[in-house]
Amino acid sequence: MNKRKAWGEMVNPVVRSIPSSGIRRFFDLATETKEVISLGVGEPDFVTPWHIREACFYSLEKGYTMYTSNQGLLSLRQAIVQEIYNKFGVSYNPKDEILITAGVSEGLDLAIRATVCPGDEVIIPEPAYVSYAPCITLAGGRPVALFTTMEQGFCPTADQVARLITSRTKLLILCYPNNPTGAVISKKRLQEIAEVVCDTDLLVISDEIYSKLTYQGEHTCTAALKGMKERTILLNGFSKAYAMTGWRIGYAASNPEFIEAMNKIHQYTMLCAPITAQIAALEALKNGHQSMHNMVKQFNQRRQLMVNAFREMGLPCFEPGGAFYAFPEIKGTGLSSEEFSLKLLAEEKVAVVPGNAFGASGEGYVRCSYAASIKDLSTALQRIAGFVKRYGLRAKTNVIYKSLVIG
Amino acid sequence: MLEILKLLENEAKLSTKEIAFMLSLPEEEVRRKIRELEENKTILRYLTIINWEKAGEEKVTALIEVRITPQRDIGFDAVAERIYRFPEVKSVYLMSGVYDLAVFVEGQNMKEVSNFVATRLATIEGVTRTATHFVMKTYKRDGVILEDKEQERRLVISP
């Protein structure tokens, strides 16, 4: 009898080559720790506003439990088009330029698979959201990291982008407001980058899932810039702004050819986004402004609480203009990101995410989510202050970095 | 200033420092403003919302609709005052509609409350009629859901 190969060897080597997420290992540890206060969560601590949930009960009572068209409910696509137009002045055709997806996650995967050919290079400014590089690798592409620093406000310069472009470069992924840094990009900077992108005929995937959570300056929609609408795949969703992470609902907007290509994959893999979630999203767009603004306001207060507390304890903290993360620099403690996070968890029962989980340029930082109750934030911040004091800070670099928008 | 009030209305235990951080104001300014608000009686008191049932304490609450004959010059105010001075009375509102005052009374048991209504409230001059409705269960009070089953359900760490 032939000796069978180990199951592991039968796994697609491309999949095998993808390192499992640094977050996952940390997740297991944090889950085992009792009574931990978690600042490691990438979702709102609010529950979906009641009127949105209520609209879904009603739809279920009425029997809305079937497939929708692959592209999603036309009424939802129309509402999305209207909102993008009102906010950013970009007009899309709801018939063939919008695709409803199961979260931005699916939109991202579709956008990459629809455009990236084997060997294509994709530029990702880092620190970056954890899904970009693996999705590119799975599509046969090659992720190319663009390192950004706190000193440059965690935003790439046009020059940095230009320097990384080769004959194989196909795509640039942008994500502002940013996870994990909270950085907001200025319109001017985005325009400079857009020029390079247009000159070199690149495509852009713009993940604007945190656009509504902008506290400083104004959000600039990449597609609104000159020459950018056609070459941008705009991704957005409902998870963050409306506290709807579990519903799995988002959308992509782009030219008809790209949307059609993405829809091709979508129809065979997802078929359509869940109808209940689509109905919820429609309710969110129609009547969700008040509850959304309420949440944004609270996030902003917590943001200031956290950032000011970090600065007071002597940790340099870049001013996060959006999203719900602060990204303090912890180099002064003499610990690496992972050491800091592990010791903080063990000694103070506070969970944060080591910055290097978001790429090598995140080393020396930790990501702290302020999507938590004021009570938990206060307790957690006190514990972190005690921790930092115990380990001491080498050079007291109390420099305050403002985000570029206001600078 | 409104922002300070809104924060305190939700969480009276916030420290001046926390408020200062949250609103990006100097702590000294926040302290001064709060003192001002307390002195001019914008902030009246810092109360605690308690689920007495959980504390094992039996209490009954009743809503009493009161109709009154308004008096010349002072309208409803004089009668209202005679009612709200009683410590048993927790809240009093002047209402539009079929009755005039909505009075919330708290007591140890139904007998005590009924007794109060019959001997104290109904007998006040100007009160023409009362209707007493006992509260059977409190679901939400002052914006707070008493038995909120919506707990934290998020994963500890997520991307």
Ligand SMILES: Cc1ncc(COP(=O)(O)O)c(C=O)c1O
């Ligand atoms: C930058 C970014 N993009 C996309 C997602 C995924 O969003 P969705 O829930 O819409 O799939 C997240 C979630 O953490 C995120 O932070």
